[in-house]
Amino acid sequence: MSKLKIAIQKSGRLNQDSLKILKDCGVSIDNGKDQLKAAASNFPLEVLYLRNGDIPQYLKDGVVDAAIIGENLLIEKGANIAFIEKLNFSKCKVSLAIPKGEEYSDLSYFQGKKIATSYPNTVRQFLEKNNIEANLHIINGSVEIAPNIGLADGICDIVSSGSTLFKNNLKEVQVILESQAVLAVSPKINSDQKAILDKLQFRIKSVLKGRQSRYVLLNAPNEKLEKIIDILPGMRSPTVLPLAEEGWSSVHSVLDKNQFWDIIDELKNNGAEGILVCPIEKMVV
CATH class of the missing domain: 3.30.70.120 (Alpha-Beta Plaits)
Structure with a gap:
């Protein structure tokens, strides 16, 4: 019997909310601690617990048929991967920020400046669209410290509450995009898996409508x-x-x-x- 393979974040802010929406859809997942793969007992579904940054490539390659993933990561690493449903949780922004003491009027501030980020593709596209030339310093991890140690003039990163920026003496000056969790689909999904995904999406729509x-x-x-x-x-x-x-x-x-x-x-x-x-x-x- 065909099963839909769906990827969710192995750990972190998306993991629990992803599991909850599947549970609210009546999908019972038999997962133990530290498992990388688990099957549903009452629905043709298999869950793969993956590192967040790896999920777009798994979708592209067709290793998984679908994924619950942040829209921001899909934009950064998942070119040509479509999503079929916004899930209304894990909301955040991808924003530019600079030291609090700096004067800021508009995007021209970043002309010729250094920007530390984990989202180089997103930042590059945004800057090109606004005719700004800046130097990107790619950091895989906490970028907020970069201005404080002289590595960059500003940063581009995820902003949820803003508390991390505040702690690092930074201020948000420009929102590049707003993001939330989405249900993304592999371009290589076949018709059998697509039929199962349609059933799951129907349940998700019913849960989301109920929550609202x-x-x-x-x-x-x-x-x-x-x-x-x-x-x-x-x-x-x-x-x-x-x-x-x-x-x-x-x-x-x-x-x-x-x-x-x-x-x-x-x-x-x-x-x-x-x-x-x-x-x-x-x-x-």
Whole structure:
């Protein structure tokens, strides 16, 4: 029986979130400590735990059929490798930073300067696009120390919270790209593996939609029902059921979690009572 081979980061920030989304998709992975390969017991899937920087090459060569990988790494090392789904976790930026005490007005600051980075292809493309000539010093590891020891005038690196820049007396001055985890596909995937990947992507979409949504139940007086229904976006339209108490109805709907509190406040102001909010594990649309 065909199996889909999917790569995830062996260790680090992407590893746990990658395993969690697979688990939330109902995929049970029998992996022990320090295993480099593990099979799912209830889905035709095999997980390969790889070094993050090696994953793009494994995709190119067709050693794995798919991967959960940072979009930033795909841009840096995975030319011509497509991704089919943004996964909404492990969000970060790839940014240029300089010492805090330096004056900065625009990108011309970097003209003729030295930039330390682990992302030479990304930086080079960005600088060429903006007609800036700079010297790149490629470092595989912590680049933040480079300006402090006189190795570079600035750096280009991943920025999440900004705390690492702060600790090294640096400031972010230009965002090159914004990144998150994505589901990438090997250009050499065959039709059998693609069919399995389609099933997995369907499950992932349902999980992601559920994470972004909240199920809302409320009671409303019938004379205010029309206004309350207008407030609720819903998937198509809210479900409305009569209550045992005459003149009242129960209204059920789904809200985007990012709009949730504003809509709840408006519902309360328009007569909604007994509002109950539930998380959604998965939402199949």
